[in-house]
Structures are given as structure tokens and as C-alpha cells.
Amino acid sequence: MKSAVVVFPGINRERDMARALRLASGREPAMVWHADTALPAGTDLVVIPGGFSYGDYLRCGAIAARAPIMDAVRGFAAKGGLVLAICNGFQIACEAGLLPGVLMRNAQLRFICRDVYLRVERSDTPFTRGYNAGQVIRVPVAHGEGNYIADGETIARLESEGRVLFRYSSPDGMIDPNWNHNGAMNGIAGIINERGNVLGMMPHPENHVEASMGRTDGRGLFAGLLDHFKVAA
Amino acid sequence: MNQTLSVIPNEPAITPELIAQHGLTPEEYERIVKLLDRTPSFTELGIFSAMWNEHCSYKSSKVHLRTLPTEAPWVIQGPGENAGVIDIGDGLAVVFKMESHNHPSYIEPYQGAATGVGGILRDVFTMGARPIACLNALSFGDPKHPKTRALVAGVVAGIGGYGNSFGVPTVGGEVRFDRRYDGNCLVNAMAVGLAETDKIFYAKATGIGMPIVYLGSKTGRDGIHGATMASAEFGADAEEKRPTVQVGDPFSEKLLLEACLEIMAKGCVIAIQDMGAAGLTCSAVEMGAKGDLGVTLDLDKVPCRETGMSAYEMMLSESQERMLMVLKPDKEKEAEAIFRKWGLDFAVVGETTPSKRFVVRHGGAVVADLPIKELGDEAPVYRRPFTERGKQAEIDPASVKAPVGIAEVLEALIGSPNLCSKRWVWEQYDHVILGNTVQRPGGDAAVIRINDGPKALALTADVTPRYCEADPFEGGKQAVAEAYRNLSAVGAKPLALTDNLNFGNPERPDIMGQFVGCVRGIGAAARALDFPVVSGNVSLYNETNGRAILPTPTIGGVGLIDEFTRSMTMAFKSEGEAILVIGGTRGWLGQSLYLRELCGREDGAPPPVDLAVERRHGDFVRSLIRDGLITAAHDVSDGGLLVALVEMAIASGIGAVLEAPSEVPAHAFWFGEDQARYLVTARNVEPIMERAKAAGVPVTPLGATGGALVSISGERPLRVADLKQRFEAWLPAYMVGSH
Numbered sequence: 001m002k003s004a005v006v007v008f009p010g011i012n013r014e015r016d017m018a019r020a021l022r023l024a025s026g027r028e029p030a031m032v033w034h035a036d037t038a039l040p041a042g043t044d045l046v047v048i049p050g051g052f053s054y055g056d057y058l059r060c061g062a063i064a065a066r067a068p069i070m071d072a073v074r075g076f077a078a079k080g081g082l083v084l085a086i087c088n089g090f091q092i093a094c095e096a097g098l099l100p101g102v103l104m105r106n107a108q109l110r111f112i113c114r115d116v117y118l119r120v121e122r123s124d125t126p127f128t129r130g131y132n133a134g135q136v137i138r139v140p141v142a143h144g145e146g147n148y149i150a151d152g153e154t155i156a157r158l159e160s161e162g163r164v165l166f167r168y169s170s171p172d173g174m175i176d177p178n179w180n181h182n183g184a185m186n187g188i189a190g191i192i193n194e195r196g197n198v199l200g201m202m203p204h205p206e207n208h209v210e211a212s213m214g215r216t217d218g219r220g221l222f223a224g225l226l227d228h229f230k231v232a233a
Numbered sequence: 234m235n236q237t238l239s240v241i242p243n244e245p246a247i248t249p250e251l252i253a254q255h256g257l258t259p260e261e262y263e264r265i266v267k268l269l270d271r272t273p274s275f276t277e278l279g280i281f282s283a284m285w286n287e288h289c290s291y292k293s294s295k296v297h298l299r300t301l302p303t304e305a306p307w308v309i310q311g312p313g314e315n316a317g318v319i320d321i322g323d324g325l326a327v328v329f330k331m332e333s334h335n336h337p338s339y340i341e342p343y344q345g346a347a348t349g350v351g352g353i354l355r356d357v358f359t360m361g362a363r364p365i366a367c368l369n370a371l372s373f374g375d376p377k378h379p380k381t382r383a384l385v386a387g388v389v390a391g392i393g394g395y396g397n398s399f400g401v402p403t404v405g406g407e408v409r410f411d412r413r414y415d416g417n418c419l420v421n422a423m424a425v426g427l428a429e430t431d432k433i434f435y436a437k438a439t440g441i442g443m444p445i446v447y448l449g450s451k452t453g454r455d456g457i458h459g460a461t462m463a464s465a466e467f468g469a470d471a472e473e474k475r476p477t478v479q480v481g482d483p484f485s486e487k488l489l490l491e492a493c494l495e496i497m498a499k500g501c502v503i504a505i506q507d508m509g510a511a512g513l514t515c516s517a518v519e520m521g522a523k524g525d526l527g528v529t530l531d532l533d534k535v536p537c538r539e540t541g542m543s544a545y546e547m548m549l550s551e552s553q554e555r556m557l558m559v560l561k562p563d564k565e566k567e568a569e570a571i572f573r574k575w576g577l578d579f580a581v582v583g584e585t586t587p588s589k590r591f592v593v594r595h596g597g598a599v600v601a602d603l604p605i606k607e608l609g610d611e612a613p614v615y616r617r618p619f620t621e622r623g624k625q626a627e628i629d630p631a632s633v634k635a636p637v638g639i640a641e642v643l644e645a646l647i648g649s650p651n652l653c654s655k656r657w658v659w660e661q662y663d664h665v666i667l668g669n670t671v672q673r674p675g676g677d678a679a680v681i682r683i684n685d686g687p688k689a690l691a692l693t694a695d696v697t698p699r700y701c702e703a704d705p706f707e708g709g710k711q712a713v714a715e716a717y718r719n720l721s722a723v724g725a726k727p728l729a730l731t732d733n734l735n736f737g738n739p740e741r742p743d744i745m746g747q748f749v750g751c752v753r754g755i756g757a758a759a760r761a762l763d764f765p766v767v768s769g770n771v772s773l774y775n776e777t778n779g780r781a782i783l784p785t786p787t788i789g790g791v792g793l794i795d796e797f798t799r800s801m802t803m804a805f806k807s808e809g810e811a812i813l814v815i816g817g818t819r820g821w822l823g824q825s826l827y828l829r830e831l832c833g834r835e836d837g838a839p840p841p842v843d844l845a846v847e848r849r850h851g852d853f854v855r856s857l858i859r860d861g862l863i864t865a866a867h868d869v870s871d872g873g874l875l876v877a878l879v880e881m882a883i884a885s886g887i888g889a890v891l892e893a894p895s896e897v898p899a900h901a902f903w904f905g906e907d908q909a910r911y912l913v914t915a916r917n918v919e920p921i922m923e924r925a926k927a928a929g930v931p932v933t934p935l936g937a938t939g940g941a942l943v944s945i946s947g948e949r950p951l952r953v954a955d956l957k958q959r960f961e962a963w964l965p966a967y968m969v970g971s972h
Contacts, residue, residue, distance in 0.1 A: 009576065010484045012400025016668040052398040055484025111393050113663045142397070142663040207665050212686070212798050214671075 001229045003029035003045040006073065008064045011051035011088065013204065020206035021047070024222035034067040044229050045082045046073055048089030050142070050204060060103065060145045061091030070096050082126055082225070083198040087143055090190075090200035099193055099200045100158070101150030103143075107183025111144035116181060118189050118203060119169040120220075121162070125192060127199045128165050130224025136173045137217035139203045141181065146202040148184035148191075158191055166190035166201055244275035251275075255282035261613060268607050276545045276593065276600045280608070282458075283511035283549055284518060287773050290612035293739040294771045297752045301766045302759050307728060308767055309430065315356040315507065316426075317767025318433055319729045321793055325683065326430045327690060328362035331370075331423035331733040331789040333772035337478040338420040342387025346420050347395040347481035351553055353424040354399060355507035358490050359556065361434040361497050362426025365667060366681045367396050369406040369422045370694040370733070370787040371658075374415035376650050376967055381410070384418050385658075386968065391481075392422070393661040398483035399490070402670050403662035404679035406694045410650040413698075416777025421733040423694060423789040427683065434497060436506040436516075438524035438559045438585050443503060445517070445528065445583040446565070448492070448572060449555040450485045452513070453538035456551025466738055466776040485554040485577070492575040493556065499571070501564035508555040514548045516557040517583070518591055522609025527586035532595040536578040544595035559585065619745035625703050628837035630820040630901030633828065639903055640949040642831055643875055646904070648959035649830050650967070652872050657964040671797050675884070677722040677868045678792070680800045689797035691725030693790045697871065698783035700839035703824050705747045709754020709786055710842040714908060716790030717762050718868040721851040722911055724801045724858035725792030727762065732769040732788055737781025739773045747784040748773075755786060761844035762851070764790070801858045803867035804884035808939035810864055811918045812889060814874060816850050816910030817931045820901025826872050827904035839906075846909045853930045854911050862921055869910040875903040875945075877912050878935070882943055883957045891936035891945045903945075914938060 003021045007014050014031065021029045029047070030040045039046060053064035064070070070092075077083050077098055085093035093099045106112055115138050120131040131137065150158070158164055166189040168180040180187045182202070190201030205218030245251060252262045255278055265273055265281050273281065287293060303311035309326055310318035316330035334349025350367060357364050369392055374381045385408075396403045401424070438445075456479035496502060504524065506516040513530070521528035532547050542550075560568055565581070572579040586592070591608055593601040636642045646652050659674035671689055672680035678693040695715040701708030713730065720727045732755060737744040759766055775782040794800050822828050823837025857863045865885075869877040882888055893902050915921055918934065925932040944950035966972055 009488055010398070012398075012487065013666060016666065019668055051400060052484060052487075055398060055482065057484065110390070111397055111661045111663075113397075113665060114660050140665045142665060144397075204665070207668050210668075213668070213682070 001025045004032045004043045005029045005047045008034040008053035010053045013050035017049040017206045020209045048085040050087030061095040064092045065095035085200040093200045100154045104147040113142040118166040119173045126228035130220030141203045146182040148188040279545045283514045301756045305765045315359045329425040330768035331731045332770040341478040343391035346388040346391030348479045349422045350395040351481045353422045357424045357426035359507045362428035364401045364426045366425045367403040368694045371408045372414045372419035375412035378415045395483045397663040402664045408655045413783045417775045421787045438504040438520040443559045443585045444581045446558045447580045447582040449489045451536045451538040453552045457549045488575045496568045501568040504559040518609045521605045527588035527590045529592040530583040534582045544600040617745045620742040621746045625838040628823040653963040654961045677719040682797045687796045689794040691720045691723045691792040693719040696787045698785045701784040703839045705750025706754040709751035710758040712788045713758035714847045716788040720792030722866045722868045725794045727792045729767045730790045735772045735785040737776045751786045801866045805887040805938045806864040810914040810938045812935045820897040820905035821907045825906045842908045850909045863913040863915045865914040867912045873904040882953045888940040888942045
């Protein structure tokens with residue numbers, strides 16, 4: 001699996017992501033600068049990591065969505081290439097038109113960093129094949145704007161097409177407002193695009209990948225992607 | 234030269250009022266005139282006020298700070314640079330410092346706290362280190378004071394807003410409430426970075442005719458006189474000083490970090506200094522003075538945010554996210570390309586000279602020409618008179634009213650503002666970014682893995698201000714001892730500390746006495762525990778309308794763990810394990826929270842700190858952790874044994890069955906704040922008892938873990954779940970205005 005991590009000024013979880021990719025695949029991802037106009041040849045997976053691209057000034061992700069490299073990312077996605085967009089990456093993907101909807105201020109109007117529980121809704125996608133459908137995983141969130149909102153029609157489509165891959169839940173998998181820290185509609189933590197090759201999610205699976213650090217719940221996502229490419233090859 | 238300066242137009246005349254507005258005394262002004270042999274220009278007066286104020290010159294504290302122990306075989310750089318540096322082996326060094334941003338945070342909580350974090354991060358990466366963790370120690374006024382809630386909200390949001398965006402985990406610290414901070418909150422921020430031992434960068438300029446380069450954000454009219462403001466008491470007009478507070482831009486700082494580390498790695502840098510307090514003035518003077526060189530600046534080259542800025546404004550601006558560097562002339566182009574890539578300003582604004590003069594040009598004219606050594610490291614030094622407070626009477630535990638029941642006291646204490654959970658605060662800080670946080674906030678010390686391990690750092694920030702006021706010497710010792718204990722409790726060997734000394738007006742002998750006593754106590758403890766002081770900051774004049782804060786010398790401690798997977802936590806691990814207290818319990822109630830919260834008394838001598846015992850017990854606990862003999866460990870501090878024990882229960886959800894020895898009154902036993910104590914749990918008690926006997930360490934069994942209750946024989950049992958609810962409830966409820 002050859003991955004490319006896109007780095008915008010102000011992105012700050014690119015090292016966390018690079019470590020997770022390295023641990024999963026055994027190879028270093030390419031770090032791609034925002035001002036570049038092309039992805040490295042042979043890229044299998046593009047990752048837009050977390051952080052505060054351009055300081056999150058103006059609107060989260062709005063400036064990054066218009067950076068030179070994003071044309072290449074959109075082209076890559078249009079050809080079916082896999083794009084993993086996490087946290088600020090999710091916000092950028094929404095602003096770039098790769099995913100529907102928008103991420104608003106958390107309902108409590110505060111930045112929140114804590115471990116949350118996610119119910120994995122499907123296991124038949126390249127991003128979730130490392131998990132079982134209905135499985136609950138525990139991974140950290142760290143964001144001030146993670147409150148997913150879209151119009152009724154979009155939400156209905158996302159739900160009817162099974163495009164919600166991760167939902168905030170209780171530890172035993174119940175969808176419950178008490179376990180939804182940011183107020184996202186339908187507890188949405190992660191969605192895919194219509195074609196199923198772009199995943200945007202707010203939580204950080206890349207921060208829970210090492211047993212020695214306590215938890216490995218995030219590993220399934222990376223292991224699943226690796227499997228996907230192995231099978232494909 | 235005299236002539237040139239005397240004809241500069243449009244400058245206000247130097248009057249006694251103008252001198253006083255600049256925070257300079259008539260004697261200091263006399264000294265300036267004598268040094269120059271003429272009247273200073275307005276710009277020069279501003280420069281002197283920036284360099285000779287308390288904040289930058291340490292003029293009241295210097296003679297006392299010199300008594301602190303600053304050396305050890307592992308210390309690479311002690312106080313005097315941007316931050317302290319210690320060697321942790323494997324060619325790696327830890328760079329760290331704590332600094333206050335008290336006055337700005339009171340005036341404008343969000344930006345004041347944010348730029349406090351920004352400033353301390355710059356201090357660390359200026360030395361070539363990548364920041365890996367931040368901590369902070371916050372002191373607020375009485376929760377009932379009308380300003381407190383807004384200050385807490387603003388300061389916490391500001392710290393988070395800066396650190397989260399910059400991309401450093403904020404992993405620990407402390408939050409306290411006391412009416413003595415009503416008009417003057419404290420925001421102490423600590424940053425810790427990692428560097429290679431052979432790639433540390435310093436402020437000292439070398440070489441004549443070297444280009445001095447300005448990097449980072451543009452200069453604006455913000456923060457002018459910030460350092461002078463920080464060197465004076467507050468009056469009723471504190472709010473009017475808002476324009477002296479800077480505005481932070483963490484995005485630019487993140488770019489500055491990456492650009493600085495990149496040009497350092499490319500070998501472009503001779504010397505580097507961040508523009509913090511007193512901005513361009515302080516950084517340029519320090520680089521020259523440290524290198525015994527002169528500096529010439531051409532202000533026409535300085536990147537400015539707005540047009541028409543005067544030399545005076547440019548020299549005193551505290552605009553954030555700026556750096557000054559001396560570059561190797563042959564690397565100038567390479568360095569410039571890197572800065573352009575990161576979208577940052579880069580301008581050659583001056584050069585080093587052989588003259589030992591600090592010369593500033595603006596609009597083609599010389600606006601300042603000053604002796605650089607006298608301006609910098611030869612600023613005035615004062616031996617201020619001080620009076621030391623007499624010892625307080627010891628309080629006999631038997632003379633303190635016993636409570637209705639131990640359970641009632643515990644319920645009250647665990648849900649009190651100072652002992653309750655601070656989750657509401659630290660959940661607003663990204664504490665997991667970089668993927669190396671082994672122990673998150675809420676424990677004795679945070680633990681941060683170094684790169685991919687196996688080593689890790691333990692980090693803590695501690696002080697007990699009410700002890701410091703009652704007995705500055707013992708209080709100073711206790712602050713260091715508690716940091717030492719918190720590091721030991723997670724299994725770390727304490728290596729070095731940074732001190733952030735927050736006090737009132739040093740011109741008052743009783744306040745100066747607090748300062749002197751605390752510094753002596755810190756020095757005694759640091760010496761006895763081999764825990765040297767490698768960096769620090771002094772914040773004086775923390776007074777409003779003549780009322781001083783509690784003396785608050787915050788100690789930031791750094792310790793080393795050889796194998797991060799073996800770091801110890803405080804949570805009970807399983808049922809049926811023995812609970813032991815290490816260290817003797819006399820039931821010391823003087824200055825305890827029991828006395829304050831339950832009896833409304835703030836008197837008596839604070840618990841004495843026996844440093845030899847601290848060291849012995851710390852060594853003992855670390856050896857138990859190293860050899861795998863215990864399953865949990867927790868420092869016993871504020872609130873005493875039972876509060877510490879309940880924190881262990883809450884962290885695990887497991888209860889305990891306890892028995893108190895009868896020789897000490899029960900409330901004194903459970904809530905006394907005797908020092909040098911730890912609570913530990915173990916599956917097998919025998920080997921611990923044997924070791925303890927051999928080492929001369931008192932160990933007392935208290936009971937066993939298990940069940941869903943904390944029960945003490947003869948007392949009402951309490952459900953752990955209910956205690957947790959009380960522990961977690963106070964702060965969130967307070968912040969929404971419920972009480």
C-alpha cells in the first residue's frame with residue numbers, strides 16, 4: 001500500500017498518521033506539500049490528516065480545499081482512488097466537494113478531547129473491512145468543529161445508501177445523545193461518498209494503533225485498507 | 234552624536250512624569266543620564282524602560298536566584314538562556330521552561346493565556362527543540378467572585394486555542410481557586426521540547442559583521458509596553474490596559490516552528506532569540522550583550538503591519554510569532570528560501586559590530602545609541618529589604634473539632650473547588666496529539682513517550698500557596714518535594730525543575746520576605762533531592778489595589794522513565810489487593826484543606842518537609858515500581874490520605890475496606906497533610922515490608938481493595954459511583970452557573 005499524506009500549512013497530525021501507516025504497511029508514506037500539483041506516481045491511498053490547516057481561519061477547511069494539490073486529489077478520487085480524510089481532513093473534504101454536508105461548532109461550543117465509542121455500521125467497505133458490522137471501537141476525538149450537519153434530503157440519502165460508516169455510540173453500541181459529544185446529526189462520525197472511495201471521519205483512529213500505548217482499536221481501519229490492496233493486487 | 238539626537242523632531246520632552254510612566258525611578262533615570270552623559274531620546278527612554286523593568290531585568294530577584302542549585306552532571310544548560318536543557322541519554326536532550334502570563338490573562342483572558350502558551354513554546358523551539366508537551370498551572374479567585382467564571386472560561390479556551398492549533402499535547406497541570414487571586418489570576422505555562430544534544434541553539438551572537446535577520450510575523454502596534462505593564466501593580470484601571478495585551482496567531486507560530494527547525498537542520502543559524510517581552514529591543518540587546526558584541530538595527534527594513542510606525546513603537550512592540558537570528562552569511566539565501574516556502578517574513582535588519590553599542594536607525598537617522606552591556610546583563614540590581622514572617626504555632630490535632638462523620642467530610646472535600654476533577658478544563662486541551670501520551674491528565678504526573686520509546690518523560694506542575702504564605706521556607710521546600718513525589722509516583726527519576734515565582738510587590742518588605750523564604754526553601758529542596766533548577770521566570774507585582782496574591786512559586790518537574798510500558802498509575806488494578814501507606818502519619822492539620830473547608834480556619838504551621846525522608850521514600854517507591862512489587866501508586870497531598878485513596882478508587886471504579894489505626898484522632902489521620910507519603914497497592918505485602926524495614930521506611934497497612942464501596946470501620950460507607958459523581962460534578966455545574 002503506497003500512501004500519500006497531504007500536508008497543508010497548519011496541519012499537525014501528519015506525524016501521527018505517518019506512524020500509523022508505517023506500522024500497518026511497513027513503509028513510509030510520501031508527504032505531499034499543498035503547493036504541489038501532482039500526487040506521487042503509483043499512489044494507492046491519499047490521506048488528508050488532522051490539524052488546523054491555515055489556522056482554521058475563515059472557515060475550517062475552506063482555504064485548504066482550494067490549495068493546488070486538491071485538484072490532483074479530486075482527480076484521484078474521480079478515478080476511484082481511495083481517500084481517507086480525518087478530522088480537519090473531513091472538513092477539507094466537505095469544503096472541497098468530495099463529501100456532502102458540513103462540520104459545525106460542537107453543540108457545547110467547546111473543543112473536546114476524549115476517547116469516544118464508535119459503532120462500525122458496515123464491514124463491507126475498504127475502510128471498515130478490518131472490523132465487524134456492529135462492532136464498537138474506542139478512539140479519541142480532538143476537535144472544536146465536529147458537529148456533522150446536512151439538509152434532510154442528504155441525511156436521508158446517506159442513511160438509505162448505507163453511507164454512514166461510523167456513529168457515536170455508548171460503549172455497548174446504543175445510539176444515545178448522552179454519548180454524542182458534539183451534537184452531530186444521527187450521531188454521524190464518519191461517512192463515505194456515493195462511490196464509496198472517500199471516507200471522512202472526525203475521530204482519530206491513528207492515535208490508537210499500538211498495544212504498548214494501551215489501545216489498538218484504530219488498527220482495524222489501517223489493517224483493512226492493507227488487506228484491500230493485497231486482495232486487489 | 235549628542236547633536237544628532239537632540240534635533241530629532243516630534244519627540245516628547247523627557248519630563249519626570251514621562252520617566253515615571255515608563256516605570257523608571259528617579260535614581261534609575263539618573264543612572265541612565267550618567268551612562269550616556271546626556272539626556273536620552275524618547276526612543277532610548279523606551280528602550281531602557283523595556284530592558285530595566287522587573288520582568289526583563291530580574292532586578293529585585295537576581296541576587297536571590299543566584300543561590301539556587303543549577304548544576305548536575307546531566308544539566309546541559311541552566312538558567313540564563315531561553316530555556317533549560319538536560320541530557321536524557323541516547324544523544325537526546327529535553328528543553329523546558331515555565332513562564333507566567335498573569336497580568337495579560339486577567340485583562341484579556343483568551344489572548345493573554347494564548348500568547349502565554351505561544352511565548353513559552355517559542356522559548357523552547359528557539360533552542361532547536363521540537364515541543365512535545367505543554368502543562369499549565371492556573372490560579373483563579375473565589376468561585377463566587379463575579380469575574381472568576383469568565384476568567385476560567387477565557388483562559389482555558391485561550392490555552393486550548395493556541396496549543397491545539399500549534400499541535401502540541403497539553404497533558405497536565407493544576408487549577409486552584411482562592412479569594413486571594415480575585416483581582417489577579419495566575420496563568421503559568423510550561424513547554425517541554427526534545428532536541429539532539431549536539432544541535433542546541435543559543436542566543437549568544439558570534440562574529441563581527443554578521444547579518445541579523447528578522448523572521449516570522451510582521452510588527453504591529455500591539456503589546457507596546459507589555460513588559461512594563463507586567464512590572465506594575467494593578468489599580469482600578471486594569472481594564473484600560475487591554476491594548477498592552479498581544480494577539481496570538483498559533484498558525485503563524487506553527488509555521489515558524491517548522492521553518493526554524495528546518496533552517497537549523499540545514500546549519501544556517503549562528504544565534505537565535507525569540508521576540509518575547511519587549512520584542513525587538515530585548516532580543517537584539519540580549520544577542521549582542523551575551524556575545525560581547527555591538528548591534529546595529531535599521532528599522533526601515535523591519536516588516537510592519539501598518540505604515541507610519543515610529544521607532545519607539547517598533548522597538549517596544551510585542552507582536553507575537555517573531556524571531557531574530559544571526560545567520561551564517563553564506564547560508565542566507567538558503568534560509569530565505571525556506572522561510573518563503575513557509576510563507577513567513579524574512580528581512581536582514583541589521584548586523585553585529587565590534588563597538589559594544591546598540592545603535593538603532595530609522596528614516597536615515599540614528600534614534601538610539603546605547604552601551605549594550607549596561608542595557609543588557611548589567612542592568613540595575615537591588616537588594617531589597619525584607620522581613621520574614623515568624624513561625625506559626627503548630628496545631629494539636631486533638632484541639633481541632635472532630636466532624637460529625639468521616640463520610641460527610643469526604644463528600645464535602647471531594648466535591649470542593651480545589652479537590653474536584655478538572656476534566657472540564659483538560660478535555661479542552663488536545664492531550665493525545667503526537668501519539669505519545671502514555672498517561673493523560675488526571676494522574677500524579679503526565680507521561681510522554683520519547684519518539685518510539687522505550688524511554689518516557691514524566692511531567693508535573695505543583696505548589697501549595699497556603700503553605701508558602703504560612704511559612705515561605707517550608708512552602709518552597711514543599712512545592713519541590715511534591716513535584717518530586719508526583720514524578721516518583723509514576724516511576725520516574727526526577728531530573729530537573731523549572732520554577733515560576735509569582736509574588737506581590739517586592740518593594741514591600743513582607744512580600745520580599747515571602748520571596749526570599751520561598752527561594753531558600755526551593756534551593757534547599759533542590760539541593761537535597763538532586764533536582765536542580767535549570768530555568769525559570771519571576772512574576773512580581775501581582776497585586777490589585779494593594780492586596781497581594783498568595784505567594785505562588787510553581788514548580789515544573791521533569792523526570793525520566795527508562796521503560797514507558799512500566800510507568801505506574803494511581804487506579805486500583807483489581808479486587809483483594811492490600812492498600813499500604815508509605816511514610817508516617819502524625820495527623821498534621823495546620824494549613825490543611827480540612828481546617829479551611831470544614832472549620833473555616835486558615836491558621837497554624839504547614840506540614841514540615843523532611844528532605845532526607847522525602848528522598849528515602851521517593852527512592853523506595855521507585856524501587857518498588859521498578860521491581861514490579863506494587864500495582865498502583867499515588868502521592869498523598871492536598872486533602873490527605875482519604876482523598877488520595879478515593880481518587881484511586883474513582884480512577885478504577887473499585888472500592889476499598891479500610892481500618893484506621895487508633896493512636897491518631899480519625900479526622901487528623903484521614904485528612905492530615907503530613908508530607909513524604911504515598912499510597913500503594915500490592916498483591917503480596919511481605920517483600921515490601923521486608924524492604925521497608927531494611928530501608929527504614931514506615932509502611933502501614935490500611936486495608937484492601939474491593940467492592941463498590943469505600944468503607945471505614947465505624948463510619949458510613951460511601952459508594953464509589955456516588956463519590957465519582959461528586960468529584961466530576963462541581964466544575965461543569967459551576968461553569969454553567971448552577972452554583
